[in-house]
Amino acid sequence: MENHPPATTPISTKDANFENARRSVTYHPSVWGDYFLTHASDFSEFSxxxxxxxxxxxxxxxxxxxxxxxxxxxxxxxxxxxxxxxxxxxxxxxxxxxxxxxxxxxxxxxxxxxxxxxxxxxxxxxxxxxxxxxxxxxxxxxxxxxxxxxxxxxxxxxxxxxxxxxxxxxxxxxxxxxxxxxxxxxxxxxxxxxxxxxxxxxxxxxxxxxxxxxxxxxxxxxxxxxxxxxxxxxxxxxxxxxxxxKLDFNYVQKIHQKELHDVTRWWKALDFKNKLPFVRDRVVESFFWAVSDYFEPQYHLSRKFLTKAIAMITAVDDIYDNYGSMDDLELFTNAVERWDYSCLNYMSTYMGHCYKALLDFYAEIEDENVKIGISYPVHYAKEEMKNIIKGYYEEAKWFYNNYIPTMEEYMKVAFVTGGPSMLTTASLAGMGNLISKEDFDWVVSGSLMTWAAVKFGRLMNDMAGHGADPKFSAVDCYMKENGASKEEAFAEFEKQLKKALKDINQECLQPTAVPITVLMRIRNFARVIELTYKPGDDGYGNPKTATKGFVQCLFIEPVPI
Structure with a gap:
């Protein structure tokens, strides 16, 4: 593949080859549909x-x-x-x-x-x-x-x-x-x-x-x-x-069932199935991720925010990877930077639906924090969402120009698009006064732990999707830069994953930079990433894999007493 520098100016994507390439992915449909809406009566409360x-x-x-x-x-x-x-x-x-x-x-x-x-x-x-x-x-x-x-x-x-x-x-x-x-x-x-x-x-x-x-x-x-x-x-x-x-598991399961019913109803009301039919419906899997990060009853608001953040960024990711033209992506990126409903006047219909849903979600975060008299959580959450979307735009320009970046270039952008900072700030915004402004500063500061979690998530994701996803990944970057085979790239990444795990361990030892409550969000993010993504097996992209069984045993089947 010929190597060209990435474009730095607005790009028009009327080119048919580009359009065909960016629309070539067909995602597996949801295996759950309206299950957690239609079966709500099955999820009775504890007596x-x-x-x-x-x-x-x-x-x-x-x-x-x-x-x-x-x-x-x-x-x-x-x-x-x-x-x-x-x-x-x-x-x-x-x-x-x-x-x-x-x-x-x-x-x-x-x-x-x-x-x-x-x-x-x-x-x-x-x-x-x-x-x-x-x-x-x-x-x-x-x-x-x-x-x-x-x-x-x-x-x-x-x-x-x-x-x-x-x-x-x-x-x-x-x-x-x-x-x-x-x-x-x-x-x-x-x-x-x-x-x-x-x-x-x-x-x-x-x-x-x-x-x-x-x-x-x-x-x-x-x-x-x-x-x-x-x-x-x-x-x-x-x-x-x-x-x-056993009894506690079933009690908490009923709490999760009610929450899953509520977020499924929110997702259905967005009507992305009809308005953005090309994006993945993974709201149930998103909730599974949130529960893997916070399962305790008192973190219900954090689970809701994290679930919605994952579902929304999945939709945005699909637009940038597989559907939007570069003209649309530039417009959407600039609109997110402005963060103003008036931008809807200049957007195509499909992008307007996504943009409004995004702003409405963060308005919900802001409203919940205003109730307890704080404003800083939504500021950090918004800024990290802006950053991740700017990162998606950079990746889209690479793809359009057939430019495979160096590993250093790729991982610099991946630090943002990998998701830990955006997802962590969105979820911590549901913890109210338990999380200080200084804690948020640490999350977005590029700490050793955040870098380790990014590397962990990015490499696991790219190894799982290599060969199935048309866009390039860390595997392609490493192979091109080092003249290496896929097997050699995977072997190197396994070494880096082990190092990243040790770095996360180090950051969790006292004295810690932030409360353990914050650190566990990032540690749990790495856990669910490793559970979901295996080499050649994307458990998020394909919900018919082991993820289906995880959802069933956590949210449908109670433990026999």
Whole structure:
């Protein structure tokens, strides 16, 4: 492909080749349609008796936490179960107080017989790192032999839980922690080669799930649904905790069903199906993304804003990628910069529908924030939407000119079009006074964590869509710039993805630049990206993939009590 510099002046796109190329994508239709509207009557609310039982069980679990013997391993396993069952948000204070006391005691010097127990050491390390405590990875030195490798004596049938815990802990490493790189290689290779026939069934299931999706990469809500089955089959499970987790899951599911009904009604009222038939209908999948970022009941407004932001930017993305002429795209880009309803007077009908829906959505964000007396959230949300659309326009000019940028050029624009800043500001705008102006400043400042999340999202997306999407991607840029094959590009990107994950881990360790509530939005964004996009498998573009099953188990099927 001949290389030309990108255009810097307005471009007319009456050229037939351009029009054919930009209209060549046919998206899979929604698999849900009006399901969450027509089946609203199926989603009944919890009865007063069920709510009272839920509250009673919650207090019993709280007592369980307090009365568990002061044995670190038992306490750690209880905390781990509470977190993996998706109910830790009820006990944040209790968990924080206990883990802080463990960190304060252990981070300078680890002593005691339990420190020779690999399961104990690895579980403690993971729980503390998850909580943001920078416990040194040197705690694993005692398990290393004179050649710098993990001791072969660790590999035995009595230490399977220890190897599994080491595997899960190894994902929480940061740059320079070679011992955790070695831990991952050691543990994963042995977990894959173990004879599962002799294992307890629950342990074998846990290993298989871990190898597919380690805890660090697990979306909390989906992980909880899967772990309930594993935990239930474990003879040592606590019946009170399990029943509470199931009841709480179903209670929260009903909240999500009502929210999904409401956003589906909003999307249907926009009538994009008729007015913009060429854009993807992914409002249900957008809500799934929002729930993967915030599932807790108190974040209902953030979920609504994030769902609408994803659905809207999907429509805009489809216009820029596959439908709009460059004349229209320039007009739309300038109109978004002005952010004024009067621009509708100069737009074509299809663009006017999208533009008005966009402005109406951000007016909704502004109205909600005015109610509590703040104005800064909508300012940041608007500016990031303006930036992402300007980025889309730059990408459209590259495509029209058959210009494949360098990786540096591509990733500079991808920092904006990758979405974390725009989506994060839109969702944080639903958290009111919990998020300060300084927190928003950090989100848009180009931090290490945001860059890592962008790289994670962009590379995963491009690897998933390569070969199916007519526009070029990071894969094409890397191949052209380095004279590399697709396989070589993918291998390089896998290295960059691992580095990005470590950078995200680093940013989540105390002291943090912003509250963990903000950091978790970006961490969860990376989690749902990895869940949705696999090489050659775009779970957002094609909702008939695993995403359909995710929606079904989270929003349709309750957990059997």
């Amino acid at each position: 007063t008796g069920e709510v009272e039982e839920l509250q009673k069980l919650k207090e019993e679990v709280r007592k369980l936490f307090v009365t568990t013997p002061d044995d670190p391993l038992h306490k750690f396993e209880l905390i781990d179960a509470i977190q993996r069952l998706g109910v830790a948000y009820h006990f944040d204070n209790e968990i924080e107080i206990y883990l802080k006391s463990i960190y304060d005691t252990n981070h300078l010097e680890c002593i005691g017989k339990e420190d020779n127990d690999l399961h104990m050491v690895a579980l403690r390390f993971r729980l503390l790192r998850q909580q943001g405590y920078d416990l040194s990875s040197d705690v694993f030195n005692k398990f290393i032999d004179h050649e710098g490798k993990f001791k072969k004596s660790l590999i035995n049938d009595n230490n399977i839980k220890g190897i599994l815990s080491l595997y899960e802990a190894s994902y929480f490493g940061i740059q320079g922690e070679e011992i955790l790189d070695e831990a991952l290689e050691f543990s994963s290779s042995h977990l894959k080669s173990m004879n599962q026939i002799r294992m307890i069934k629950t342990l074998a299931t846990q290993i298989n799930e871990a190898l597919k999706t380690p805890i660090l990469k697990t979306c909390v809500r989906l992980g909880a649904r899967k772990f309930m089955t594993i935990y239930q089959d474990d003879d040592s499970h606590n019946e009170i905790l399990l029943k509470f987790a």
